[in-house]
Amino acid sequence: MFMKIKKVCVLGGSGFVGSHIVHRLSAAGYQVKVLTRRRERAKHLILLPDVQVEECDVFFEAALQRAVSGCDAVINLVGILHESRRASFDKVHMELPRRVAVACQAAGVKRLLQMSALNAADNAPSAYLRSRAKGETAAMQVASETLQVTLFRPSVIFGRGDSFLNLFAKLARVMPVLALARPEARFQPVFVEDVAQAFVASLENPATFGQTYKLCGPKVYTLRQLVQYVVDTLRLKRVIIGLNDRLSYLQAWAMELLPVKLMTRDNYYSMKVDSVCDCPFPEVFGIQPMALEAVVPEYLADDTPRQVYLRFRSKAGREQ
Ligand SMILES: NC(=O)c1ccc[n+]([C@@H]2O[C@H](COP(=O)([O-])OP(=O)(O)OC[C@H]3O[C@@H](n4cnc5c(N)ncnc54)[C@H](OP(=O)(O)O)[C@@H]3O)[C@@H](O)[C@H]2O)c1
Numbered sequence: 495m496f497m498k499i500k501k502v503c504v505l506g507g508s509g510f511v512g513s514h515i516v517h518r519l520s521a522a523g524y525q526v527k528v529l530t531r532r533r534e535r536a537k538h539l540i541l542l543p544d545v546q547v548e549e550c551d552v553f554f555e556a557a558l559q560r561a562v563s564g565c566d567a568v569i570n571l572v573g574i575l576h577e578s579r580r581a582s583f584d585k586v587h588m589e590l591p592r593r594v595a596v597a598c599q600a601a602g603v604k605r606l607l608q609m610s611a612l613n614a615a616d617n618a619p620s621a622y623l624r625s626r627a628k629g630e631t632a633a634m635q636v637a638s639e640t641l642q643v644t645l646f647r648p649s650v651i652f653g654r655g656d657s658f659l660n661l662f663a664k665l666a667r668v669m670p671v672l673a674l675a676r677p678e679a680r681f682q683p684v685f686v687e688d689v690a691q692a693f694v695a696s697l698e699n700p701a702t703f704g705q706t707y708k709l710c711g712p713k714v715y716t717l718r719q720l721v722q723y724v725v726d727t728l729r730l731k732r733v734i735i736g737l738n739d740r741l742s743y744l745q746a747w748a749m750e751l752l753p754v755k756l757m758t759r760d761n762y763y764s765m766k767v768d769s770v771c772d773c774p775f776p777e778v779f780g781i782q783p784m785a786l787e788a789v790v791p792e793y794l795a796d797d798t799p800r801q802v803y804l805r806f807r808s809k810a811g812r813e814q
Pocket of ligand 1: 505506507508509510511512530531532536574581586609612651652657658
């Protein structure tokens with residue numbers, strides 16, 4: 495028997511993955527409430543059918559409980575790659591999932607989908623991955639017959655608007671030489687639409703209750719291969735230098751000191767374990783995961799300065 499769900503509340507719905515999930519939920523006929531710290535960040539979702547955007551401090555217990563009440567399901571996608579003075583990994587990845595699960599239980603929400611990350615483990619080499627494991631445990635501890643929880647652990651996610659391949663594309667456009675930390679680290683990138691479909695498909699499916707799913711694409715790449723692929727796709731000639739372990743650490747440490755964080759030592763520690771799956775894409779979702787080569791050229795080419803300029807002109811109603 496499938497669970498019947500009408501209204502879904504999405505935390506982190508304004509972000510890269512969240513926006514794709516919200517589009518899918520809306521297209522599938524769900525009513526969606528997106529919680530955001532600033533409405534402005536979710537304005538691209540406001541015009542979707544049955545999507546409501548609400549400002550909410552999700553760390554404020556009463557506000558969170560008010561926000562989730564009346565919803566049948568909650569999807570928590572809130573996450574950070576770098577800590578800041580205001581947001582630690584433990585606060586965002588452990589404390590919040592616990593609070594969300596407790597708020598769901600108290601408000602009678604029957605379904606919770608919690609985003610995590612591949613390689614989340616209590617003994618993982620990075621604080622990011624350890625905090626993810628603690629969040630998974632916290633959410634599962636609150637799960638019950640009346641609150642069914644499912645956890646998702648994707649590898650790095652690609653798609654229009656991603657911050658992984660697009661970051662390397664941005665760097666490659668301006669730098670003749672790319673110095674790569676941990677060039678032999680392995681990834682199995684998964685397409686954002688496949689991740690979104692897995693979330694939406696699991697909402698009402700009891701076979702997924704209480705499960706943890708690893709989500710990976712069809713192919714494993716080293717970081718060097720991925721960056722070379724981006725450079726080739728952009729038809730650039732760039733020198734890619736792989737740093738040894740010591741220099742990788744030093745690069746991460748130096749970059750951590752910059753005002754805009756592209757990488758930190760914790761990211762370096764995360765890359766000590768390969769971000770690859772030991773199993774195929776979960777059969778229960780009925781998806782053949784999309785190959786990176788089938789979608790990346792289209793959106794990377796679209797992000798050239800010329801294309802961005804032409805998009806602006808077209809939006810402004812000017813001829814191209
Ligand atoms: N992208 C990947 O390759 C990847 C891989 C594995 C796992 N994940 C996980 O998947 C989730 C979504 O990733 P994404 O790439 O879509 O990230 P994203 O674009 O950075 O979006 C993150 C969302 O989290 C919310 N958020 C961030 N910090 C917050 C805070 N301190 N308080 C409240 N809300 C906060 C933001 O909401 P507002 O700004 O609207 O408040 C934003 O919508 C994250 O948990 C991420 O760790 C991503």
